[in-house]
Amino acid sequence: MAKAKGAASAGAGTSGAHTPARKSGAHTPAMKSGAKTPAVKGHMELLPNMTRHEPTADEYRDYYRMMLLIRRFEEKAGQLYGMGLIGGFCHLYIGQEAVVTGLQSAIVPGKDSVVTGYRDHGHMLACHIDPKEIMAELTGRAAGISRGKGGSMHMFSVEQGFYGGHGIVGAQVPIGAGLGFAHKYKGDGGVALAYFGDGAANQGQVYEAFNMAELWKLPVIFVIENNQYAMGTSVNRASAEDQLYRRGESFRIPGMQVDGMDVLAVRGAAAVALEWVNGGHGPILLEMKTYRYRGHSMSDPAKYRSREEVQTMRENRDPIDHAKREMLERGDADEAWFKAIEQEIKKIVAEAADFAEQAPEPELSELYTDVLVGTY
């Protein structure tokens, strides 16, 4: 489902025809899709207009399918956690599916590289990693993608250019800059996507990475997934500048604020970002305004926001419902297709869960493997 970059960039160049943004809920981004994006002075003129992506029917179906896979996978992970099959920390991505789906659909797996924090199941799925291997990692089995040694927060796939899965808040940002450094050094034309949250956006190392990335014009797309809450602390309570797309200004990194609940807006922003970065301009910062429906992790007191707030978002801003409505309107798919896809995804997720439950735990000898690569 990955698109060639040329196609993505072409989409960004077009203007005008876009679906009007839906009415904003209480916590929705002020920005409308298609609006001229705010950017750093000096870069503003150079940055192409951001427009909502106009997908083909096939593309839209792919996006829908991926968002639904992430949603159902995460719901199942939540259930398995409740059953005691998944241990430790488990951070679900429910509500944020449009962000990773829209961005990952625009890059080239294997050529470009991706790194994120601990809320990484959705990113793994969007990198086309086998749901069985992911779920088996969550249950700590030998068949897990990290052989059961990493767990929910630490998953990687060299094959798919997915560099983790990092448990230390913000650490993935300089690592992402380093991946961009490697792309530039090797001249392989690749781009690094570094995802992090609104909480991580307050870590000092993020700005150290911004500085070097712009200084050396590294091909990096920094993506702030602003789901409004760093654990239980809202952006406003933690960030002096809560318009996070402006956080690159001191480093002359242009920023765009994007409706992260709309997969086509995300895909449109991805095209602009790729055009910018591939043009040798250095990094770009995307603030994805999104929302997580579930707690920060499975043990969340849910005291920091009201039930109504969550419910309002689910009812009015859900990225999957919205895509479905629009696809029906556009005639990209009919009810029968949605039913079929629901069945298909349900089956994939059920199989992943069965596999993850039945697969054996790692051999005890695995305790001592992979500590070092060399023998000394």
Next chain:
Amino acid sequence: MELKLPAMSPTMEEGTLAAWHVKPGDVVKPGQVIAEIETDKATMELEADEAGTIVSLDVAAGTDGVKVGTTIAVIALEGEDAPSATVAPKVTAPEPTEAPEKDAAVKVDAPAPAPVELTPATAAVFDGATRKQTVREALRDAMAEEMRADESVFVMGEEVAQYQGAYKVTQGLLDEFGDKRVVDTPITEYGFAGLGVGAAMGGLKPVVEFMTFNFAMQAIDHIINSAAKTNYMSGGQMRCPIVFRGPNGAASRVAAQHSQNYGPWYASVPGLIVLSPYDAADAKGLLKSAIRSPDPVVFLENELLYGHSFEVPEGEHVVPIGKARLYREGGHVTLVSYSIGVGIALEAAATLAAEGIEAEVLDLRSLRPLDEAAVLASLKKTNRMVVVEEGWPVCSISSEIIAIAMTKGFDDLDAPVLRVTNKDVPLPYANNLEKAALVKAADVVAAVKSIL
């Protein structure tokens, strides 16, 4: 007035009189450059403080190893009678700082032993030709050779390029390899350590220089959480072939925040390789191994050793990771050490030898993996052991050696294993207090005598 060679850096003990810009009979003004002095850290211009006439130049241009405080010229200040100028400069041929090591050289280090099998560390004969080199030059050569051999190796850090290295270890690399591969970073340790890790994961082989390891504390999260653990956490998928290198341990009169040995910190972390060489041959051979290693390596150098010269084999010289080196043979007691502590142990061994006590000196070189077999083999031979460590005593490499001797060499012990280390305090600034806090040979001698 006698013009003496000034100390131009905290650790400068001597310098090279690179060039004279004046000759006897010249009249000089305040601020006028009269000579170029090359030190450990940089080449600097020496200016006249006061107006006067050059009477004599007492050290010839090009002289190496001129001690700080040596009279290098005589100037008749304005108002003084200028005696007739000495025309021919006296040449002071200074003694180069001689490292205590004599029997250097590794033929081939001992083959890999099973951990329980006692395999003595080998001493030291280099087969081919050698030449005298400073530790600094040896480290530079190691990087340059590996950069020539492998396009993916690059060096990054503060002042590594245009400045030629804060301690001149990267001198000349920018000229040869250009700014793509010798990268000056902003002062941003956490950031560039993480960036280096990402570059390593992305397929490059970064050599990340920390100006000193004291500053690497800002970056320790990436060294441990990102570099050391990822291969394990990814089930063996995610490689991180990176070298973090720079000076470690006490320098000279820079006080507590700039004087700490992080050997025990990093050596406690599974997933890291930790190397800490003493002499130039090992510095070169181990750094080359470090750069070639598929694992993350913490490479701990020592500022005070940078200027010391040792014999280094000509041509390709690689030292295997994880093998200790027998620096001196002896039958009465084993002194175990690493880095600058080896020099102290050798000094103590020389003193003891004068009294008929033969100490064996074992240089660990590699703190993780640690050559237990060599430690235990030497213990079996001498039955007495003292650990010498320029660092704090608590939870130290010394503690680890003692644990190894206790748990795996108990039957070979004729006396408790002692440790001689720095005092358990932050390193003070005052000269006398600093001396009192640092490990010294006399303490090693006393410790040995107490267990014989």
